[in-house]
Amino acid sequence: MQAEKFPRKTAATMSYINKPKFKHPQIQTNDIGLTRRDYEGTLTTLCGGCGHDSISAAIIQAASEMSLEPHRVAKISGIGCSSKIPSYFLSKAHGFNSVHGRMPSVATGANIANKDLYYVGVSGDGDSASIGLGQFCHIVRRRINMLYIVANNGTYGLTKGQLSATADIGSRTKSGEKSQFDNIDMATLAIELGASFVARSFSGDKKQLIPLLQAGLSHKGFAFIDVISPCVTFNNTDFSTHGYKNTWENYMSLSEVDFVPMREEITTSYAAGKEKEITLHDGSAIHLHKTSNDYDPTDKENALHHINAFKKQGKIATGLLYINQSTSDLHELQETVDKPLNNLDNQELCPGSEVLKDINNTFR
Amino acid sequence: MSELIQSSKVAALTKINDCVVKFANVNGSGSASANGMFAKAVFRMGIPISPHNIFPSNIQGLPTWFEVRINENGYLGRREGVDLIVAMNEQTIAKDIASVVPGGYVLYDSSKVLANELLRDDVTYLPIPLKDICLEEFEKPTQRQLFKNIVYVGALSAFLNIDFKVLAGLVSDQFRGKEKLIPPNIHALELGHQYASANFECPLNLRLETSEKNKGKILMDGNTATGLGSVYGGATVAAWYPLTPSTSVVDSFATYCKRLRIDAGTGKKKYSIVQAEDELAAIGIAIGAGWNGARAFTATSGPGISLMQEFLGLAYFSEVPIVLFNIQRVGPSTGMPTRSQQGDLLCCAYASHGDTKHVLLFPANPSECFDYAASAFDIADRIQSPVIVMSDLELGMNEQICDPLNWDDKRRYDRGKVLNAQQLDEIEKYGRYLDSDGDGIPYRTYPGTHPHKGSYFTRGSSHDSYAAYTEDGSVYAEVMDRLTLKMKTAVNYLPEPEFSETTSNNLGLAFIGTTTSAIKEVLDSLAKKGITLDTMRIRAFPFHDSVTEFFAAHQLVYVIEQNRDAQLKSLLKIECNIHEEKMHSILSYDGLLITAQHIEKSIIDSMIDVDASGEVPA
Numbered sequence: 001m002q003a004e005k006f007p008r009k010t011a012a013t014m015s016y017i018n019k020p021k022f023k024h025p026q027i028q029t030n031d032i033g034l035t036r037r038d039y040e041g042t043l044t045t046l047c048g049g050c051g052h053d054s055i056s057a058a059i060i061q062a063a064s065e066m067s068l069e070p071h072r073v074a075k076i077s078g079i080g081c082s083s084k085i086p087s088y089f090l091s092k093a094h095g096f097n098s099v100h101g102r103m104p105s106v107a108t109g110a111n112i113a114n115k116d117l118y119y120v121g122v123s124g125d126g127d128s129a130s131i132g133l134g135q136f137c138h139i140v141r142r143r144i145n146m147l148y149i150v151a152n153n154g155t156y157g158l159t160k161g162q163l164s165a166t167a168d169i170g171s172r173t174k175s176g177e178k179s180q181f182d183n184i185d186m187a188t189l190a191i192e193l194g195a196s197f198v199a200r201s202f203s204g205d206k207k208q209l210i211p212l213l214q215a216g217l218s219h220k221g222f223a224f225i226d227v228i229s230p231c232v233t234f235n236n237t238d239f240s241t242h243g244y245k246n247t248w249e250n251y252m253s254l255s256e257v258d259f260v261p262m263r264e265e266i267t268t269s270y271a272a273g274k275e276k277e278i279t280l281h282d283g284s285a286i287h288l289h290k291t292s293n294d295y296d297p298t299d300k301e302n303a304l305h306h307i308n309a310f311k312k313q314g315k316i317a318t319g320l321l322y323i324n325q326s327t328s329d330l331h332e333l334q335e336t337v338d339k340p341l342n343n344l345d346n347q348e349l350c351p352g353s354e355v356l357k358d359i360n361n362t363f364r
Numbered sequence: 365m366s367e368l369i370q371s372s373k374v375a376a377l378t379k380i381n382d383c384v385v386k387f388a389n390v391n392g393s394g395s396a397s398a399n400g401m402f403a404k405a406v407f408r409m410g411i412p413i414s415p416h417n418i419f420p421s422n423i424q425g426l427p428t429w430f431e432v433r434i435n436e437n438g439y440l441g442r443r444e445g446v447d448l449i450v451a452m453n454e455q456t457i458a459k460d461i462a463s464v465v466p467g468g469y470v471l472y473d474s475s476k477v478l479a480n481e482l483l484r485d486d487v488t489y490l491p492i493p494l495k496d497i498c499l500e501e502f503e504k505p506t507q508r509q510l511f512k513n514i515v516y517v518g519a520l521s522a523f524l525n526i527d528f529k530v531l532a533g534l535v536s537d538q539f540r541g542k543e544k545l546i547p548p549n550i551h552a553l554e555l556g557h558q559y560a561s562a563n564f565e566c567p568l569n570l571r572l573e574t575s576e577k578n579k580g581k582i583l584m585d586g587n588t589a590t591g592l593g594s595v596y597g598g599a600t601v602a603a604w605y606p607l608t609p610s611t612s613v614v615d616s617f618a619t620y621c622k623r624l625r626i627d628a629g630t631g632k633k634k635y636s637i638v639q640a641e642d643e644l645a646a647i648g649i650a651i652g653a654g655w656n657g658a659r660a661f662t663a664t665s666g667p668g669i670s671l672m673q674e675f676l677g678l679a680y681f682s683e684v685p686i687v688l689f690n691i692q693r694v695g696p697s698t699g700m701p702t703r704s705q706q707g708d709l710l711c712c713a714y715a716s717h718g719d720t721k722h723v724l725l726f727p728a729n730p731s732e733c734f735d736y737a738a739s740a741f742d743i744a745d746r747i748q749s750p751v752i753v754m755s756d757l758e759l760g761m762n763e764q765i766c767d768p769l770n771w772d773d774k775r776r777y778d779r780g781k782v783l784n785a786q787q788l789d790e791i792e793k794y795g796r797y798l799d800s801d802g803d804g805i806p807y808r809t810y811p812g813t814h815p816h817k818g819s820y821f822t823r824g825s826s827h828d829s830y831a832a833y834t835e836d837g838s839v840y841a842e843v844m845d846r847l848t849l850k851m852k853t854a855v856n857y858l859p860e861p862e863f864s865e866t867t868s869n870n871l872g873l874a875f876i877g878t879t880t881s882a883i884k885e886v887l888d889s890l891a892k893k894g895i896t897l898d899t900m901r902i903r904a905f906p907f908h909d910s911v912t913e914f915f916a917a918h919q920l921v922y923v924i925e926q927n928r929d930a931q932l933k934s935l936l937k938i939e940c941n942i943h944e945e946k947m948h949s950i951l952s953y954d955g956l957l958i959t960a961q962h963i964e965k966s967i968i969d970s971m972i973d974v975d976a977s978g979e980v981p982a
């Protein structure tokens with residue numbers, strides 16, 4: 001047996017340690033008997049106070065509360081500080097830290113191979129809005145069923161603080177460099193290109209981010225969350241629009257979200273108008289608390305109008321910005337078989353020699 | 365109607381089953397299917413044939429040629445000189461007529477008088493008023509245009525003695541399901557045949573006779589075989605970006621999947637094809653799918669290979685199996701996009717930055733395209749690394765006579781070293797990059813296999829045996845050394861070179877891929893001059909030990925290849941440490957298939973050089 005070549009259970013083996021495995025005896029377990037610790041990853045190597053660590057923590061809490069089986073998730077990223085995030089959550093899940101700006105294509109291939117896993121793509125503004133903008137646009141168009149998170153800090157952290165394409169015009173980095181060009185708004189771009197779930201949040205607002213992550217994971221189709229995640233080292237000045245100060249001051253929620261997992265009975269009833277309840281494909285539900293009556297997150301033009309209206313006032317529109325539950329994902333569009341493609345065997349794939357004889361005859 | 369029949373001062377060619385017929389057309393004029401019909405008719409008469417499309421990177425209006433070598437002895441490489449030209453393109457007619465050998469024939473549309481300066485006194489003209497015939501016989505403008513091509517095929521059947529029943533049968537086959545089109549096509553063939561028979565002495569001295577040489581053989585192009593081989597090899601994911609001459613690989617895969625990969629119960633598809641936004645995404649998708657346990661491929665050509673370099677390095681270093689079909693064309697840059705070359709050997713063998721090496725397979729005919737496509741998926745899974753199948757435009761897009769495709773139903777896919785949940789349960793600690801077997805090949809797991817074992821982090825950054833990030837130089841070096849070992853192991857799974865029967869000559873020939881088409885002719889011709897050579901057709905990289913041994917056993921080996929820089933020779937020098945003096949390069953890089961005449965002349969010339977220096981090599 002091949003596996004015998006590996007160290008047996010009884011053998012003393014060299015091991016390496018990521019995090020202490022100690023668990024508090026009273027630690028709570030979720031519906032599948034796992035604790036928060038089972039959703040963690042390795043120790044972070046990001047700077048102290050980095051927004052990205054809050055995103056990892058939010059994902060851990062979101063997945064734990066939802067009782068996701070960690071190994072049923074595949075984590076895929078590109079290159080940059082943001083793309084380190086998948087190391088810091090769900091160590092029981094396979095991860096793939098790919099090539100700068102090319103996470104979307106790798107995620108696309110992975111999703112095509114096995115449609116039965118959850119796919120979480122983590123990228124940054126440099127990774128997705130600059131080098132990978134083309135791939136970002138096309139994964140949106142292809143409607144891959146996944147959650148795509150951009151940890152957006154307006155700067156290139158790993159190369160020490162250059163401006164990125166999401167930096168707002170006039171925003172300045174720590175070194176004083178001023179952004180001269182119009183920024184790319186990943187959220188409105190995603191809506192324009194046909195993403196069926198688009199949200200924006202802030203790494204500092206766990207209360208908003210966690211239900212959005214849960215809703216994004218439950219949503220069938222391409223779910224995109226633009227998470228403003230300040231870079232404490234290079235882009236957290238008072239004159240940076242991606243710093244903590246500006247974000248706290250100008251952060252406006254278009255629609256707050258409560259996530260109700262499918263196992264829970266929906267008891268609250270909501271009045272029409274500012275409240276809206278949306279049942280997702282997997283049976284879970286989201287409750288939306290909208291800021292105004294005339295905002296409709298299921299209407300593309302209306303959503304874009306509201307986001308842009310906020311932007312004109314220097315405000316950042318956050319929350320669930322747009323949702324469309326009636327689209328099909330790539331597998332539905334391509335009509336692939338129900339069984340994952342990576343699970344089809346010889347017999348299901350190979351047409352055999354008799355068929356080949358007939359084919360040969362067409363070339364005579 | 366012109367009745368000009370120029371009598372040639374040079375005796376008209378008299379040959380049976382041995383000629384080059386070339387069709388000069390305007391692209392977009394519908395000539396391709398008529399010319400293809402001509403080639404197929406000769407094939408069905410049992411005579412060895414090799415058609416070559418020489419086409420522009422353009423959709424309509426530019427010159428295109430279809431060159432057919434017919435040879436009873438099976439010499440199917442290209443041959444310089446044209447015996448019969450079908451001159452249908454006014455833009456190129458002067459050059460086309462000039463390309464005919466003395467004693468050859470010129471078939472042209474005599475609806476328009478041929479200019480005086482186009483008249484040669486050493487060829488025979490075969491004027492057929494194609495346009496006038498079609499104007500008289502057909503009403504629709506498209507028919508009047510398209511049927512000119514069919515009429516000249518009909519005329520050729522009279523001139524060359526092609527069995528008319530064979531042609532009629534081809535028309536019926538071609539329009540099966542569109543029966544309405546059969547009678548007008550047959551009529552057009554008859555018009556040509558009748559006109560030629562009535563106005564000329566038919567058949568010509570240059571003619572064909574039914575033979576038995578193609579028994580059991582098929583006539584197909586390499587890309588069609590490659591796409592079909594991918595279906596048989598179990599590929600479920602194809603991601604690609606349109607690029608001549610690789611496009612028809614995915615076209616073929618799509619065509620056969622639609623027939624062979626539909627689930628009978630649900631009508632759903634057991635495959636996925638994604639036309640990506642560029643070649644970077646195409647290979648990224650293949651890598652994502654390969655990582656997740658599906659058999660995935662992409663097909664491209666030179667410019668795509670350049671774009672895929674970074675991802676190839678990732679797949680090599682993070683050990684993800686993918687198959688890449690490189691249908692080589694003339695570079696660098698856009699080069700000559702519709703001409704053929706073996707110019708990507710070095711950039712594929714060591715694709716990407718840093719120390720890398722990739723498995724290359726060199727098919728030489730459509731049967732091998734099929735076999736290598738299917739095997740490439742086994743090899744990639746077995747060694748967990750990219751496998752690049754190095755075809756070229758000549759092989760990919762031109763039909764070639766070959767053995768029928770073959771599949772052994774007992775064959776099972778080799779998915780390589782993949783651990784399932786039960787196997788993971790039996791081990792204490794899983795390490796993605798542990799060399800447990802000492803062959804350099806570690807064990808992988810697919811995402812989602814086991815609730816708490818077997819997960820790992822795939823990365824292009826340096827990692828240890830447990831896939832953890834490391835900047836420890838010695839750990840990095842260990843991984844690189846294991847990858848070296850893995851490539852040595854990989855050789856065991858690759859096709860051995862094909863050697864001629866040992867005749868213990870001092871001289872040898874080494875070559876790959878489409879160069880093979882010229883070799884039989886070279887050997888026969890040189891044998892008549894008393895020169896005998898051993899041959900080695902290399903079929904894979906990294907090279908087997910037997911490649912090095914071949915050089916050791918011969919005083920001098922001619923390394924024949926179709927690029928400027930002798931890339932195969934460089935690889936042999938780098939990998940097998942073959943001394944420069946052991947190798948003599950024969951190169952061809954004009955974008956057309958290398959000819960036997962060029963190879964033979966190069967060999968003879970090299971001997972004259974050596975003789976002058978006082979040394980006799982043979």
